[in-house]
Amino acid sequence: RAPEEELPVLEPAEVRSRLERSARQFRNRRKVLIRGLPVDVSNQEVHDLLSDYELKYCFVDKYKGTAFVTLLNGEQAESAIKKFHLSKLREKEISVQLQPTDALLCIANLPQLYTQQQFEELVRPFGNLERCFLVYSEKTGHSKGYGFVEYMKKDSAARAKSDLLGKQLGTRTLYVHWMDVNQLTLELLHSKCLCVDKLPHNYTDLEELRQVFSTACPPTFCQLAYGQDGQLKGFAVLEYESAAMAEMVQQATDGLPLAGNHVRVSFCAPGPPGRSMLAALIAAQATALNRGKGLLPEPNLLQILNSLGNPASLQLLLNPLLHGAVGGKQGILGAAPSVPLVANPALSTALLQLALQNQTQAQQVGGNFPALLPAVLRPCRSRGPLPGEMAQGHVKSPILPSGNVPLASFLAPVGVDRENAVLGTQVPQLTPPAVTPPALQGLTTSLLGSVISGLQK
Structure with a gap:
């Protein structure tokens, strides 16, 4: 054999000492529970009842007729149980037992x-x-x-x-x-x-x-x-x-x-x-x-916006906005999702602006609009209203489920007025960085400012 630990032979006195201490600690249950007390019993009355013992803690629940008592040691608790269990206090029989423990x-x-x-x-x-x-x-x-x-x-x-x-x-x-x-x-x-x-x-x-x-x-x-x-x-x-x-x-x-x-x-x-x-x-x-293997930290808004160049990411973020309705009255983007997409409401505007930007860029290069957006977001091959046309009045919006919407008040200029309406605060415009990530190009300065300032709070 090659045991991991070599155990020396102990003296009989040391063996006895260890066993006695372990048994003493095992029996050292010093908390007792007294039941059946009179409804008007006082804390002092319980102290008087246990006057032969050293109380470390005493709590009396008058409504339940119980008292939680901590004595000096387990020996005192055993003695109190033998002396007072099934005895009478003001002609009422009381029960004295060790308290149950869940610790x-x-x-x-x-x-x-x-x-x-x-x-x-x-x-x-x-x-x-x-x-x-x-x-x-x-x-x-x-x-x-x-x-x-x-x-x-x-x-x-x-x-x-x-x-x-x-x-x-x-x-x-x-x-x-x-x-x-x-x-x-x-x-x-x-x-x-x-x-x-x-x-x-x-x-x-x-x-x-x-x-x-x-x-x-x-x-x-x-x-x-x-x-x-x-x-x-x-x-x-x-x-x-x-x-x-x-x-x-x-x-x-x-x-x-x-x-x-x-x-x-x-x-x-x-x-x-x-x-x-x-x-x-x-x-x-x-x-x-599995200790220490928690979930990955939640990404912040700036990380989300920087990842929007990936069509799959944009699809995932737009889905709650476009398909959040299951019934009832819908708003501009359909019924609100049951769980907010993000804490900062400016991101919803950013997503919508990105959808318009992707649509416009696809038409300018003569390509098809990416398949990441649902059919309701894709422009008709024959004729699709451009953002400039939408900004002039009430048109049939290809990107909004609710149909005719005054987009001028919603997307143009997509600036301070829009942000104040959403956030309820005056947000100063920030100068954009010299190099803008591809996913953020085309977003208005004030919109990016509101999102980034929200991240810095």
Whole structure:
């Protein structure tokens, strides 16, 4: 065998110390919930009831007759529950129990030589800790490679899970799981499942794997991990009848050569059966691989305008303006799209101006108007009104779905008046740059000014 970590033999006193501390932290649930209080109960009355204990926090909900109390430690909480559960306050029977928690995490695949102090330093940045402890082998006193952390607030736990899941710690990738505190006992802290990784990526011999890991005792579950694409993920999960059997197999097989690789055998988080744990680890690995691979940033308006020389780009941007109507009253460009095309309304004018410009240039060179625009935008071969003719009055517009439109008021001069009507502000004219991108040639100075000034805000 060639295990990744060589674990030294610990003194019996050190083993006892680690186990006692872990058990003490496990039992350190100091938050209690009191139910059945009189409707007019006061905060002071709850303090008086628990006067023998040191209260760190107390909130009374008079409408529900409940009190949320945090005591000094878990021992005080246990004592208060024994003393007051099903007792009476002003002739009303009250219930005193531990508060449920939804801020408990199990962090697995830690190095076995990871110390309690290192574990606390790993989890402390995300919020105030309620409990934090590693799980140790009762035989050797060494960490089993996973630990539990409970935060005072759920949002702290959620932040820790988001940041730590998939985090690289040496050669290991951390796995983080939500835990149900009500299903956790001292016995159930010890996992019955093992994760075998560092397998060759094309390793498919499940029968060989089962035989190798059945030398000490046979597993009740053994399965290689496959992704949604059917590809092997390079690890497997095994489950044994007891935590003691799983520990014996882990100690005997960690670092064992298999198909040319020295495999690493680690404990999974306790609780879920092998089949559920396999699915959870596959999902966690996918999340870890996708860490940092977000969507591309949204382009700004200047990038959009610079790309309009591409017919496909212009088609995509014009479609919402030309076909946004599904019914009802239409405006100049049809019914408004349900989602605005862009935040700056001047871009709509720019697109329309580009459509006219492309049409005019195509006619001047005797070519066909590009097929990127719908038929309603293409000029008739026999006779198509030119922009100059449109500017003189009401004509049948070949580019607007609504038909007869006074284009003079809309496109000519397509300047300050038009922009003020759209934007509601006075936009100063800007001097155009010496070199204008091809897609922007033909646009009026004031129109480009309004778009660019919008980008600079």
